[in-house]
Amino acid sequence: MARPRILVVGAGFAGVGCVRRLERRIPPGRAEITLVAPFSYQLYLPLLPQVASGVLTPQSVAVSLRRSQKHRTRILPGGAIGVDPEKKICIVQKVTGEIVDEPYDILVLTPGSITRTFDIPGLPENARGMKTLAEAAYVRDHVIAQLDLADASEDEEERASRLQFVVVGGGYAGTETAACLQRLTTSAVKRYPRLDPSLIKWHLIDIAPKLMPELGDELGKAALDVLTQRGIEVSLGVSIAEAGPEKVTFTDGRTLPCRTLIWTAGVAASPLMATLERETVRGRLAVTPELTVPGLDGVFALGDAAAVPDLTKGEGAICPPTAQHAMRQGRIAADNVLATILHQPLHPYVHKDLGLVVDLGGHDAVSRPLGINLSGVPAQAVARGYHWSALRTGVAKTRVLTNWMLNALAGDDFVRTGFQDQKAGTLKEFEHTDVYLTPDQIREHTAPLHAVH
Structure with a gap:
């Protein structure tokens, strides 16, 4: 029997959480796991404001995929720009610009989100x-x-x-x-x-x-x-x-x-989701509580790009696009992928929000862990403690903690590196929102593959 090919798109909280659990739960040699990721790291997004302000170095919040994953997962450096679910092909643009077709048996879509914009002049x-x-x-x-x-x-x-x-x-x-x-x-x-x-x-x-x-x-x-x-x-x-x-x-x-x-x-779902031509909820791909995409065999979607029903709230509510939900959805998705392979029942995603933290810099913060309102230094301790514990590797934890201590003792630094002086700095340039294929382009691209088969 051929080993099932599991393709995970996206290396955010949901994608990395899914792959890590798959590596732990699927015995070696039982399946082929491929992770499509444009960078060799998982970005710890909640700490980006501290990178922008110089409290943390960029490397501190870029958690290495090679450290956080075992050696069983093949990492494909690129981004998915289209999916043909009928032929079970994911079209990937590698970081070199080369277009490759990745076949799959089970597809886990976690491409995340992009910055939401409006039709505002300039x-x-x-x-x-x-x-x-x-x-x-x-x-x-x-x-x-x-x-x-x-x-x-x-x-x-x-x-x-x-x-x-x-x-x-x-x-x-x-x-x-x-x-x-x-x-x-x-x-x-x-x-x-x-x-x-x-x-x-x-x-x-x-x-x-x-x-x-x-x-x-x-x-x-x-x-x-x-x-x-x-x-x-x-x-x-x-x-x-x-x-x-x-x-x-x-x-x-x-x-x-x-x-x-x-x-x-605000954020909007990755444009990749529109290439599947399936129902969406405010741009996010509609999925079942088990994270499956209705009508598509072997396709799961989760994280910011999916409208996951929030069963704890009910009445048609969907989970907010937060790291807390994405991490936990990744684990449930991995369990359901394994259940699919073993022909076992799938489990719905159920998680009650544990609270919110907002770091305002210095000694200022507001937090609500487990429904308890905190502000000032206690809230700051909770916020930073939560972020520190959520980092996946010891190296990342050490770097972040060291940066925090250094900033507290030595103060801010004001160095302008100039690495990106020649960039326009527009949303389009950094988020590459113009690379995705239309459904017609996808069908045209995969038609020769269908003819061969």
Whole structure:
């Protein structure tokens, strides 16, 4: 009997969690496991704001796949750009640009999400994201460059535009990004004697009426108080009407001189999911509680790109796109893949959210572990303890802990590396959203394969 070919797409929390459990539970030689991943690491996404602010080095949050996996999984360096479920072919673009066809018997889709954007004039050209490691490194360089250029400029209008920073998105990513980067500029400006600290302005805006509504009114207000006390101007019920290279216009009519627009206004499912031509829920592929895709043999989907029913809430609720759910869905998916191979019943995904943590930098944080509201130092201890324990390797844990200690003792650093000076820094450039095939292109591509068979 031929060994079943298990193909896992994506090396985020869900994909890596699935592969690790498959390696533990499937006996050697019983199946072939392939992981499609564009990078040789799993990105610990919740700590990206600390990379952007320089508290952590990029390597600290890039958890090596070679260390976290055993040697049984074949890692294919590339990204899936289309799926033909009828022929059981996944089309992969390798990091070299070469297109290869990967056959599978069981497909586990965990391609994650991309930054959600809207039809706003100038947004694609002038907004910067915070979804990838490269974007975090770019944003850090860009922010420090604005201080350097403002310090060197004799033009008051140019200086004003370089010292205004706008973050769009009042969720966890946007709030933490604004908080961490504001601390960076507050510390850095002391090294710029020609700059007036009062000219540096950070703005956090969101179309929602509340900041991080998932936290509840008490913690949401606590987080808002921390931000406003630091001088961050928070505007709710407001978004961007137009984004230019040197100014932004808000939907309430205000126009700000600004050369730094950081866009974190939510996420959308990977465009890969649309290539399957199946039902979606707000862009996420609809799946059963067992994580299977209805009507597709041997296809599972989970994580940010899948609309997984939240059985603990019921009434049609779906699990939010969080690392907590993705990690646990990965384990259930692995169990159900094994059950499929052994022709055993599948198990539904059921998990009650254990709480939320928001690190605002320094001693500031808000957390709600197991429904208990915390703020300040206790919340910071919980937040960092949770993130540290969630890192998969001892090397990653050591690097992060060392970075935290070094930052606490030595303070912030303000080095601009310049590694990505020649990049435009657009969302499209870093997230590669233009590589996916249409369903017609997929059928045209796999037609010769069908003819051969």
